[in-house]
Amino acid sequence: MTEFAEVVRSRRMTRAFDARPVESGVLDGLVDLASRAPSAGKTQGWHLVVLEGDDTARFWDCTLPAVKRDSFRWQHLLTAPVIALPVADSKAYVDRYAEPDKARTGLGAGASAWPVPYWTIDASMAVMTLLLAAEDAGLGALFFGVFRGERELRHELGIPNGLELLGAIALGHPLGESDDPASGPGRSAARSRRPARQIIHRGGW
Numbered sequence: 137m138t139e140f141a142e143v144v145r146s147r148r149m150t151r152a153f154d155a156r157p158v159e160s161g162v163l164d165g166l167v168d169l170a171s172r173a174p175s176a177g178k179t180q181g182w183h184l185v186v187l188e189g190d191d192t193a194r195f196w197d198c199t200l201p202a203v204k205r206d207s208f209r210w211q212h213l214l215t216a217p218v219i220a221l222p223v224a225d226s227k228a229y230v231d232r233y234a235e236p237d238k239a240r241t242g243l244g245a246g247a248s249a250w251p252v253p254y255w256t257i258d259a260s261m262a263v264m265t266l267l268l269a270a271e272d273a274g275l276g277a278l279f280f281g282v283f284r285g286e287r288e289l290r291h292e293l294g295i296p297n298g299l300e301l302l303g304a305i306a307l308g309h310p311l312g313e314s315d316d317p318a319s320g321p322g323r324s325a326a327r328s329r330r331p332a333r334q335i336i337h338r339g340g341w
Contacts, residue, residue: 143272149322150276152212153308157189162273163218163307170266175258177238181228182259184305185221185293195219195304198289199282213278216306221282221289223299224259259302266305276310279303 167184175181187195196205196214208214226247234244243249263279270277281303282289295301 143268147268147271148325149278149280150306150308150310151210151278151322152311153216153276153306154212154311155215155217156309157217158275158308162275166266166269166273166275166307169269170262173258173261173265175262176229176254177232179229179232179255179258181225181232181255182262183223183225183299185223185295187219187221187293189217192216192219194292195221195289198292199285199304212311213306216278216308218305218307220305220307221293221295222259222263222302222305223295224253224255224302225299226253226255227298229255253300256300256302259300263302263305270307275307278306280306 163186171180200208200214205214229250230244230247232238232244233241238244247253267277267279282301286301289295290297290301
């Protein structure tokens with residue numbers, strides 16, 4: 137097992153994959169670890185819609201028109217054997233906080249009663265845990281936004297309108313730069329990382 141600090145420091149977004157499948161047991165193990173991320177009221181109101189193998193074409197057909205494929209910078213992103221879509225369920229949180237042990241919070245009144253959307257926060261923490269688990273398992277992963285075709289994708293996959301789609305996760309065995317130069321660091325990688333002293337505000341702002 138890799139040391140945690142090494143996993144965190146070595147993790148990066150992978151944009152080029154080979155076509156080898158990810159064993160279902162491995163994927164289940166990653167999701168099991170992700171399910172241990174913090175969850176308000178242990179609501180666990182997030183889900184993954186998973187497409188594997190040839191089924192991933194359903195994602196790309198909705199989000200990346202065929203006429204744009206040839207000019208797409210990340211050609212080997214299209215060969216990722218797994219595309220997973222994390223979705224958050226606000227209703228699950230409202231229902232959970234309407235239960236007797238949480239009712240006094242008033243958060244069961246509706247999504248608007250929440251000062252921040254914990255369903256988004258919890259799902260995001262689960263996604264981050266999944267990315268770290270993938271790194272620890274020797275896999276590559278990329279979280280990216282669904283900026284085009286969301287309505288078509290929801291219809292294609294039957295995702296209910298009440299669920300919040302956070303984005304997409306590509307998962308698989310990474311290609312090295314010798315196999316695909318585009319698999320190297322992204323355009324933002326050269327930006328310097330902020331040191332702790334610029335982030336921490338001890339005692340107040």
